[in-house]
Structures are given as structure tokens and as C-alpha cells.
Amino acid sequence: MAVQLCADADEAVAGVQDGSTVLIGGFGMAGMPVELIDALIRQGATDLTVVSNNAGNGDTGLAALLAKGRVRKVVCSFPRQSDSYVFDELYRAGKIELEVVPQGSLAERMRAAGAGIGAFFCPTGAGTLLAEGKEIRVIDGRTHVLEYPIKGDVALIGAHRADRMGNLVYRKTARNFGPVMATAATTVIAQVREVVDTGALDPESVVTPSIYVDRVVQEASA
Amino acid sequence: MAVQLCADADEAVAGVQDGSTVLIGGFGMAGMPVELIDALIRQGATDLTVVSNNAGNGDTGLAALLAKGRVRKVVCSFPRQSDSYVFDELYRAGKIELEVVPQGSLAERMRAAGAGIGAFFCPTGAGTLLAEGKEIRVIDGRTHVLEYPIKGDVALIGAHRADRMGNLVYRKTARNFGPVMATAATTVIAQVREVVDTGALDPESVVTPSIYVDRVVQEASA
Amino acid sequence: MTPDRPAGQTALGKHDIAARIARDIPHGAFVNLGIGQPTLVADHLPADAGVVLHTENGMLNMGPAAQGDAIDPDLTNAGKIPVTELPGAAYFHHADSFAMMRGGHLDICVLGAFQVSASGDLANWHTGAPDAIPAVGGAMDLAIGAKKVFVMMTLFTKTGAPKLVSECTYPLTGLACVDRVYTDLAVFDITPRGVVVRETFGPTVDDLAGRLDLPLIPAGD
Amino acid sequence: MTPDRPAGQTALGKHDIAARIARDIPHGAFVNLGIGQPTLVADHLPADAGVVLHTENGMLNMGPAAQGDAIDPDLTNAGKIPVTELPGAAYFHHADSFAMMRGGHLDICVLGAFQVSASGDLANWHTGAPDAIPAVGGAMDLAIGAKKVFVMMTLFTKTGAPKLVSECTYPLTGLACVDRVYTDLAVFDITPRGVVVRETFGPTVDDLAGRLDLPLIPAGD
Numbered sequence A, B: 001m002a003v004q005l006c007a008d009a010d011e012a013v014a015g016v017q018d019g020s021t022v023l024i025g026g027f028g029m030a031g032m033p034v035e036l037i038d039a040l041i042r043q044g045a046t047d048l049t050v051v052s053n054n055a056g057n058g059d060t061g062l063a064a065l066l067a068k069g070r071v072r073k074v075v076c077s078f079p080r081q082s083d084s085y086v087f088d089e090l091y092r093a094g095k096i097e098l099e100v101v102p103q104g105s106l107a108e109r110m111r112a113a114g115a116g117i118g119a120f121f122c123p124t125g126a127g128t129l130l131a132e133g134k135e136i137r138v139i140d141g142r143t144h145v146l147e148y149p150i151k152g153d154v155a156l157i158g159a160h161r162a163d164r165m166g167n168l169v170y171r172k173t174a175r176n177f178g179p180v181m182a183t184a185a186t187t188v189i190a191q192v193r194e195v196v197d198t199g200a201l202d203p204e205s206v207v208t209p210s211i212y213v214d215r216v217v218q219e220a221s222a
Numbered sequence C, D: 001m002t003p004d005r006p007a008g009q010t011a012l013g014k015h016d017i018a019a020r021i022a023r024d025i026p027h028g029a030f031v032n033l034g035i036g037q038p039t040l041v042a043d044h045l046p047a048d049a050g051v052v053l054h055t056e057n058g059m060l061n062m063g064p065a066a067q068g069d070a071i072d073p074d075l076t077n078a079g080k081i082p083v084t085e086l087p088g089a090a091y092f093h094h095a096d097s098f099a100m101m102r103g104g105h106l107d108i109c110v111l112g113a114f115q116v117s118a119s120g121d122l123a124n125w126h127t128g129a130p131d132a133i134p135a136v137g138g139a140m141d142l143a144i145g146a147k148k149v150f151v152m153m154t155l156f157t158k159t160g161a162p163k164l165v166s167e168c169t170y171p172l173t174g175l176a177c178v179d180r181v182y183t184d185l186a187v188f189d190i191t192p193r194g195v196v197v198r199e200t201f202g203p204t205v206d207d208l209a210g211r212l213d214l215p216l217i218p219a220g221d
Helices: A034-043 A062-067 A085-092 A103-115 A178-184 B034-043 B062-067 B085-092 B103-115 B178-184 C014-023 C037-044 C094-102 C139-145 C205-211 D014-023 D037-044 D094-102 D139-145 D205-211
Strands: A004-006 A021-024 A048-051 A071-076 A097-100 A119-122 A136-139 A142-147 A152-163 A185-196 A215-218 B004-006 B021-024 B048-051 B071-076 B097-100 B119-122 B136-139 B142-147 B152-163 B185-196 B215-218 C030-033 C052-055 C059-065 C083-091 C108-111 C115-117 C148-152 C180-182 C186-191 C194-200 C216-218 D030-033 D052-055 D059-065 D083-091 D108-111 D115-117 D148-152 D180-182 D186-191 D194-200 D216-218
Touching: A021 A178, A034 A062, A034 A152, A034 A185, A048 A062, A062 A071, A062 A085, A103 A119, A103 A142, A103 A178, A103 C094, A103 D094, A103 D139, A152 A178, A178 A185, A178 D094, B021 B178, B034 B062, B034 B152, B034 B185, B048 B062, B062 B071, B062 B085, B103 B119, B103 B142, B103 B178, B103 C094, B103 C139, B103 D094, B152 B178, B178 B185, B178 C094, C014 C037, C014 C148, C014 C180, C030 C037, C037 C108, C037 C148, C052 C094, C094 C139, C108 C139, C194 C205, C205 C216, D014 D037, D014 D148, D014 D180, D030 D037, D037 D108, D037 D148, D052 D094, D094 D139, D108 D139, D194 D205, D205 D216
Parallel strands: A004 A215, A021 A048, A021 A152, A048 A071, A071 A097, A152 A185, A185 A215, B004 B215, B021 B048, B021 B152, B048 B071, B071 B097, B152 B185, B185 B215, C030 C052, C030 C108, C108 C148, C148 C180, C194 C216, D030 D052, D030 D108, D108 D148, D148 D180, D194 D216
Antiparallel strands: A119 A142, A119 B119, A136 A142, B119 B142, B136 B142, C052 C059, C059 C083, C180 C186, C186 C194, D052 D059, D059 D083, D180 D186, D186 D194
16 A cells, blocks of 8 residues: 655654564664664554564663663573663663574565565574574485564565655665565565655566555655 | 586586486576586486576477486476477376475575575465465465475576686576576586686676586586 | 347446546545556546556556557566656666555555455456466465555356355455445446445346355445 | 683684684685674685675675774674774675575685584584573574584683583584584594594593593595
């Protein structure tokens, strides 16, 4: 259905339900939808499962969401960073669940959710702690782990430009998880630096086609 | 390893072995690497398995390769077209094997080969003739078919432009199977309309990065 | 006038069926129109409907068929017919295109059919004739992919055999995948309760029940 | 001088190991350098080597670290350090980037390690300490992805424990995935016959065999 162009980030995140699974883009700060996360904190949804590459750093963005006690579980590849003290403290206090997923399997599991793949056999992690309890199969002499899709109720992503139909382009390595998460959630919300007229993006270079995007908001700081 | 810029299509297809699996791009004529197919006919490799969306039409290109008796088996989604008489005759005479694969599963099985996925559960074709003999599993209430990768020894693809490193861009719907096949074969050979200097393609718009491309030849007719 | 149009009734022709389907496509929907008659639906979508057409060979926001100088061999639809692009179009490769479809992102897909069963099984790829060369294309992917699968067909074959049946006799394209069937004589919803007659074009529900070998539920029941 | 460098021997420092690895990277290779010491290898690749660096956060043909005005928050490596782009670069999303890696398209990946076993098992993500917060990042994907996996590490810990071992005691990153181990004291090939000493920097093979708890095969045997 047609994209909703939102006046501000609060409008963009309206209606996120308690208990939702929220995919949050970004790798470090590149591609991180900071304004959407801040708006989600104001919006108040709680008991969330957050899927993101990291588990927040410093006191802002995802770390601030965690600090407010809104997140029940984090699914990520790398929670432990030099300044991930908010997550670290919650984790050590037993106040937050953690599922660690190899970074490529995290991306591929979201892709599977977006692509209608029911499950896939993946060589990553075979024979390691992260495969414990998972189904294993040897295919062509190589051990594979059966991985299931990760689907979001909501995705919050950062992109560079949107057109008024909701087509998105990214910039450099800030692309990272955005295009994959955009395929994997029921409601996809994009924060962009600029909204341009429909027709202003080269159809050969659109990375996330409009079909995947539900709401777009231009950054207030842009 | 660094791409080989070839002087002509004959150099580009040199060394294709008898018995190879050859992925051939294109959807109808859009993206069809006609000059590479003609060169493969001259090169003489035989007992080939060809993976392509169609099974040739008229008397040229893939149909000409079939007519020379070089192809043992065709893996495709749609062999039967109004002018696929070369294939039709070989098939009815029992002179060629056919594996029909749903179009999306054909693309996804090649993607799996390129992406290191051992197998995947796919809802397409469940309960149909094309799933007979395949492993079935119900996931989240939906029946899925286990599909295995299709890997090529060689891929012949048509693209629009290459840079001198082998990065490729396509044009409009001629993109179709090219980018997927480029990930799925040991030796990837691209026919392009124009070779441009390295740096002349926008890094945001490269569709097939150079890592996937082994040989590039500019079309003689370009 | 369709060949099976019963005398004295107001059965729809293929253009009328296409127009009827177009009326049920909501504003802004993402839609795939199958090869053949379903492509006629595009002619009945108002320009301001904001409907975005997907073609599985790798494009969103496809425009009308190309004419004259606008014909570009690099730009075709899934039927390999030259088409045009509209502002806001996007191109993508085959794996991404079918991921979009299989992942349930299209709102509606409109397909032709040989047969549809009361439980929504679809047969539209293979007549089952012993000497037929099998060819499926994207039919099975389309059948299971969209949020809603609409079928567009005549209700009876040229020889009068029903195409809405209790069980398909032709090889299946997909199981329990059809949501609604638009025909020259009526529109049917495939529901967990059975086949609901949404609307008829001439015959009564009882007329239809007499010619079809399956139970029909009148709309509103 | 590395802390474990035995007196009177010519053990390599980390920059020398990096230079030694760089010499084994063929012209035109596609290479991923892991976070930490492996990134030093880039400093020893001649500009005309045509080596193309991959960073798993979504880029090929990454350039050196960015300085001053060239720092762009949208352009970082996997260690989240600002970098630059070289002509012929390409950007792609995370699923495509890890598909590239998992699919075996990279020629070489260079990784750090806590331990490598005689059969090529790699341990580099987790110390196994009971209070450690597990964090894997791309380590497991890198371990199983490239055509050749090189490890760069010191041969012994600061307390003198061997890091090339018969069986890893730390939690594994990948099974039988390492091809070659570059250390301050020697270069080892992991082969089906066992651990082959390719080259030593000071000690003899017998010296090394005396300090490592596994059989060593001299090169050329």
C-alpha cells in the first residue's frame, strides 16, 4: 500500500505495540535511525524484542531504550563493545535476554523472512556453541546448521534519500542492514536525510523499492 | 582474482570443458549473451548441462547450441515457447533431458549456490508434480519443499557496462538472471556493450561487484 | 461476447471481467498481473489509482505496453512484450524479484486458470496431456506469493465443463492458494466455510449450483 | 619486539608478520582482513598489487583509514573505523556481503586467534570465561567463508602457553577452517597430513616441537 510521508518521527513510530519485535538498522552509527529510536522511547512501547547488530553504546539511541527497561530481549551479533555499559549491566543483572547470532546468519535469517524461505541450512557456526540445540545436517560433506527466519513487526531503518513513493537509496557503508530489514518487517519505517520527488531517483539505483516501505520521515536535523 | 579483459568472444569462452554445467542469462532476448553463445558453439564443448530460463527459440543462440547436439540436459522454467521447435523436437525424440524448475526457485537455487547456503525450504511447488520425490517439511503450518543449490562451472551473462576491474551494471529488465548467475559459477564470463574506465561507475549503483566476474568482452556489434 | 455466454443472460466478456477486477484493487496496491487475459486489468485501472504493477522479470511500477520508438528490447514484461517505465520505477534481479513475491509483499496477483478447486487449489500450468512438454515459468511462484490471489477465467470451458470444481483434475500449480475467482458469470470467494458467491452476472446462485458440482454459499449467509 | 620473543632469536614483530603475510597474497586477490592486527597487512600491500579489500559491513575495494576532512561517518570498516574508497569500489547490503563471504568468493581472509588446533579448528571469539558476555560479530562467517583462511597470531600467550594446540580448549569459532598460521616464530600449514612447518624465524623445527604439544612435519618432508 502507498507509503505514508510523516511530519515527524513521532508520527512515524505511532502505534508500535508492546511486545513487538523491532528490527533496528545500523552498524555502529552508520545507518543508525537515531531519531526514530528517540521517538520510540517517547512513544512508550515496552516488552520489546530488539534485533540489531549491536546492543547499544553510550547513553543514547538503543542504549537509552534499554536503560528505560523497554526491551525484554536483544538478538544481535555483537553486544559487547567498549561503551556498551547499559546493556552489560542489564545482562549481568539478569534483566535482559540475549540471543547471539553470527552476523551473516543474522542478515540471512532476516533475508529469509523477507523472501518467504521457511528455513535454510547454513555452514556458519557448525560445531560451535551457537549451534547447540539446532538441527544439523551434512550436505556435500560439509556440516550445516538449520536456521529459521527472523521476522519483525516493525523495522526502523536509516537511509539517505527517499522519493515520495517510498523508494530508498543509501549512502556508502551506511547501507548495511537497512535493505534487508526493510524486507523482513510488517511495518517498515525509514528515517531519511532528504525526500525527493518521485522520478528523481534513478530506477537502476534504487536499493529498497517502495513496496517494502510503509512510512518515511525526513530527519529533523537534516 | 583480477578480471581478464578479452579481445573477442572466442577468447572469452576458451577452455570450457565437455560435461560442464553452463548458466546462460537472459529472459527472452533481454540480457541474452548471444555473442558468447555463438562463440561457445565455435569452441565446441559438448555434453553440456545448460541452466537458463528458457530452452532457446528460433534457430539462433541457445537453440543453435541445442541443434548441434552439444547439450545433454536443460534445466529451465519454461522450455515451451511458440518458436522453441529445436528443443521440442529433441525432447520428443528423447535426445535431451529436461528438469523443469519454477522460475523463482531456479533463481533462488542459484542464489543459494552463490551464497554458500546448503539447501533451503521453499513453499513454491509444494503439493505439485514438481515437488515429487523432494523432501517436504511443514514449517509454521505451511508445506515447504527442500531445494538444493544449482552451481555452474561457467556462467555466460549479458550486461550493459563493465569497468576495467569487472564491476557490472545492467539496463532495465535485461538485468534479470545475470547478477544471480554471476554469483553461482566458477568462471563467470560477461558480454557487455561498453567497457569503461575503473572509477567511471558509481560505487552505489554497481550491481555485480568485480569479485564475481572472471572475464569480460565488449560486444563486437556494439 | 464470450463463447460460453448463455443466451439471454448478462454474462461478462473478458474486458468486463478485467474492469470488475480493477474495481476491487485498492488505491496504492502492489499488483502482479499474470500473462494473458489478466494483463487486461491494467487497462481498467484509473491513472489516479496509484496502483503499482510488478513484473516478475524484475521491475516495479511498470507502465503500459511500449509503442513505436518507445520499444526498447531491454524493457519487457513477463510475457516478453515491450513495456514502459513510470516515474518511481525500480529494477532488480530475478532472485530479488521472486523473493519479493514469495515473501508476501505483493498485495494482489491476478492469474488465469484451467481449474480452481473449492479449497482454492489452482491448476494453470499443465494440461496433463501425456505428450505435453512441461513448462511452468513463474506460475507456481505467483500462486503462492501474493497476499491475495485472484483468478480470472470463464466459469466453463468451451465444451461446457465447469472450471470451478470440487477437486482439480489437472496437475496443480499450488495448494489452497486462491482467494477469489472472477468469471464471466459470477465472482466467488474461496473461504474456510466453502465457496461463497459474491456476485452474479445473470444467473441466480441456484442456476450456478445446478451447473457446478460443488456446494455454493450465497453471499451474506 | 614482541613480549614472547626469545632472546637471541629473530622472532618477528607484528609488523613483520603482517609484511610476511602480505608477501603471500597474490596479485589481484580479494581479501578480508579481520579486526585488529590483521588490518596491519594492508600497510604492506604494494599499491600495484591490485589486491581488493572486502569489508563485511558492505564494501569492496576499501581504501586506507580516513584522515581529517576525508572522515565520513557513512563510510567505515568492520571495526567501525572511518575508511576511504578506491576507484572501482562497490557497496552492497549485509546479506549480500555475507553471501559473498559464505559463498567462498573471497580468496583470502586473515584472522586473529586465541587458539588454532592441528586440524585447523579456530577459536577466536570467546574466552569461555563464565562471566563473559558472548559476542561473535562476523567471526564465524569469516572463519568458514574464504577460499583460504590465514591466521595471524603470536605462537605463545604472554604466559608462554602454546596457541597452536592439538585440540582447542576455548569455544570454537569454526571447525577445520584454518589453512595457514603466521606467527612470530614460524609459519605453519594445516594439512591433511598434519601441521607442516613452512618457515621459521629463529627457532629450529625441533625447538618448536619441544615447546608445542603436537607433531610437526618439516617443510619438504
